[in-house]
Each structure stands twice: as C-alpha cells, then as structure tokens.
Amino acid sequence: MNDPKTIGFLGTGIMGAPMAGRLCQAGHRVHAWNRTPDKAQALASLGVAAKQTPKQAVDGADVVIVMLSSGPVCDEVILGPTGILASMKRDSILVVMSSIPVATAKRQAEAAAAQHIRYLDAPVSGGEQGAIDGSLAIMAGGEPSVFEQTSALLGLLGRPVRVGPAGTGQLAKLVNQLIVANTIATVSEAMLLAERGGADPSQVREALLGGFADSTILRAHAPRMIANDFKPGGPAKWQLKDTQTTLSLAKELSLDLPVASLVNGLFEDLVVHGDGELDHSALIRELRRRNGMPL
CATH class of the missing domain: 1.10.1040.10 (N-(1-d-carboxylethyl)-l-norvaline Dehydrogenase; domain 2)
Structure with a gap:
C-alpha cells in the first residue's frame, strides 16, 4: 500500500469488529476502542491496537471511523464534555458509519467544521456477513472532496456511493x-x-x-x-x-x-x-x- 493511514475506529461490535479487521489487514494502522474492552482486544491477532479511551484511539489519526450503536451514543463520544473532536488533528476526517438521525448528522458536521475537521456520514447496510465480506452498501453524505479522499478506504468495506451533502447518507x-x-x-x-x-x-x-x-x-x-x-x-x-x-x-x-x-x-x-x-x-x-x- 502506497499510502497507509492511521485510523481511529470507535465501536467494534458485531459489524465494527470485522470492518476494523479488514482495514488493518489491508495495511492501515488501526487503533480501536469499544465500550466493552474485550471486544477491541480480541482483534489483536489481526494487528488492531486496542485503546482504553476514545481519545487515545483518535490521537494522531488521519481518519476516524465511528461505528457505535445510536445517535445519543455517537453524540456523547463525539460532542460530549470529553468528546473526540478536540483530540482529532486539524484537517483529519471523521466518518460516522452508525445509523443516526439526519438532524444529528447535520449537527455533528457543523461541530466538526468548527474544529477544522472534515465530516462524512456514511451508514451501512449488509449486516455482519457484509462486514466480513467487505460487501457493505455504504451511503455517504458530505462534501464531494471529502468523499473522494475516503472512497478508496471505504471501498475496502463495501460499495460507497455519495448521495448528497451531510445528513443525506443517513x-x-x-x-x-x-x-x-x-x-x-x-x-x-x-x-x-x-x-x-x-x-x-x-x-x-x-x-x-x-x-x-x-x-x-x-x-x-x-x-x-x-x-x-x-x-x-x-x-x-x-x-x-x-x-x-x-x-x-x-x-x-x-x-x-x-x-x-x-x-x-x-x-x-x-x-x-x-x-x-x-x-x-x-x-x-x-x-x-x-x-x-x-x-
């Protein structure tokens, strides 16, 4: 791989675990966090580095991928008092692949922009098997330039299609x-x-x-x-x-x-x-x- 990325991956559940594993096996450096630490630590054999906190997982990351369970959980981890935005490096990319409300995605995009973070909402469909196979349908919302910069990375997970501005992925x-x-x-x-x-x-x-x-x-x-x-x-x-x-x-x-x-x-x-x-x-x-x- 000519351009390996450092990826912070938040949420290694049923679908997040195989997704993080695929990115690591493709040659990227993946730092993962999960609320249940054992789920992130179980990926060590694939080369994924488990981190104890979300901030540790996103430190120095070029791209941060969020695969958490719901809008409120995403908001807490991204925008809360100890949220990750303040820990992400300038001009890095935040890709929220969780299924969250449209208004939540738009709000997160605005907050990210204020911190000079580029944002993509890119929820997926295909279930656990699609995550394992790398055949997920990926519906992306955000600026065309951000989508272009992440499409190769997302292509390791499935078939990304940009459908419009932030929020339209959701x-x-x-x-x-x-x-x-x-x-x-x-x-x-x-x-x-x-x-x-x-x-x-x-x-x-x-x-x-x-x-x-x-x-x-x-x-x-x-x-x-x-x-x-x-x-x-x-x-x-x-x-x-x-x-x-x-x-x-x-x-x-x-x-x-x-x-x-x-x-x-x-x-x-x-x-x-x-x-x-x-x-x-x-x-x-x-x-x-x-x-x-x-x-």
Whole structure:
C-alpha cells in the first residue's frame, strides 16, 4: 500500500469488529476502542491496537471511523464534555458509519467544521456477513472532496456511493431500513401463509427465487425464519430504532407512511415481548404469537 493511514475506529461490535479487521489487514494502522474492552482486544491477532479511551484511539489519526450503536451514543463520544473532536488533528476526517438521525448528522458536521475537521456520514447496510465480506452498501453524505479522499478506504468495506451533502447518507439509510423492515414483515407473512396452507415453506421460497418476489430478504432471511435461527446479525432492537427514526422524520416532512407505521408497531411488540436482542428476521415470531402458532 502506497499510502497507509492511521485510523481511529470507535465501536467494534458485531459489524465494527470485522470492518476494523479488514482495514488493518489491508495495511492501515488501526487503533480501536469499544465500550466493552474485550471486544477491541480480541482483534489483536489481526494487528488492531486496542485503546482504553476514545481519545487515545483518535490521537494522531488521519481518519476516524465511528461505528457505535445510536445517535445519543455517537453524540456523547463525539460532542460530549470529553468528546473526540478536540483530540482529532486539524484537517483529519471523521466518518460516522452508525445509523443516526439526519438532524444529528447535520449537527455533528457543523461541530466538526468548527474544529477544522472534515465530516462524512456514511451508514451501512449488509449486516455482519457484509462486514466480513467487505460487501457493505455504504451511503455517504458530505462534501464531494471529502468523499473522494475516503472512497478508496471505504471501498475496502463495501460499495460507497455519495448521495448528497451531510445528513443525506443517513436519509438514504432510513430509506434502506424502511425497505428492509417492510420486506421482513412481508416475507414473514408469506412463510406463515405457506406453512399454514400446507406447503413446504423452503420449497415455496425456492420456487420464488428469480421471480418478481425475489429479494435479498427472501434469500437470506427466509431460511432463518424457517429454521428459527435468529442469532443476531442486525438485532431487532436496532431495526426498531431505525423505523422509529424514519417515522419521526416522516412526521417532520408531513408524510403519512401507513405501511411503515404498521411494521413499526410489529417491531415494538417484538421488543416488548423480549425478542429485541434477536435478529430482525425474528419478526416472524411476533406474527406467530398473533396467530396462536408455536414459536
């Protein structure tokens, strides 16, 4: 590699860990921090250096990547009393890959600019497997020049596309999550209909592949629904966070999204019934409850 970067990576959870590992294995110097220290330390075999605090992780970094769980957590780590902005070097780049509200991304971009830090909001889709494979969909918002300077780096993680100014990456992610959540609900209903109607759901799925009903959700999640395998790649509680954020933005824009509202209610009930830590494909469990079917 002709131009290895020093990267501060904050958040090495289900998706962040393989992302940090890929960057390190590509020849970059990666300094990682996670609220649960063991998760960052577990990457030592890949060459990732675990740090005890966010400030230590971003010290001297050319690029800081944030892959934390939510907007409030990102704000605390970035903008809080001990936030990282004051510790980042001038003209370095902050890339927030967490899923956060559009307004939060815009506010962070303004705060970063005031500290002479360049900002990109670049949330991702593709789950744990996409992070492992480096095939994530990356929706970026920010200045064209900042995107150009980070596109090669982000290309190690997936397929980055700039969709507009700061905040629009998060808007694109909400569009993505709207499609994902609604499709999970539809595929869940379809699998239950096939089952109760007397067909083999696995064979129904096989028959649909390649037709108009085909989708990534049908291919990747229908088998999990059929097998009741809900090890989290994307926990249901975070899907709910995104559907709630989507509906909040829709309200601000005076949009009525009735299907999204219904699906949001299903995810709310799923989480209330204790399944929030399961994969978002576990929504079929909530539909089973409603129909008196065994979980």
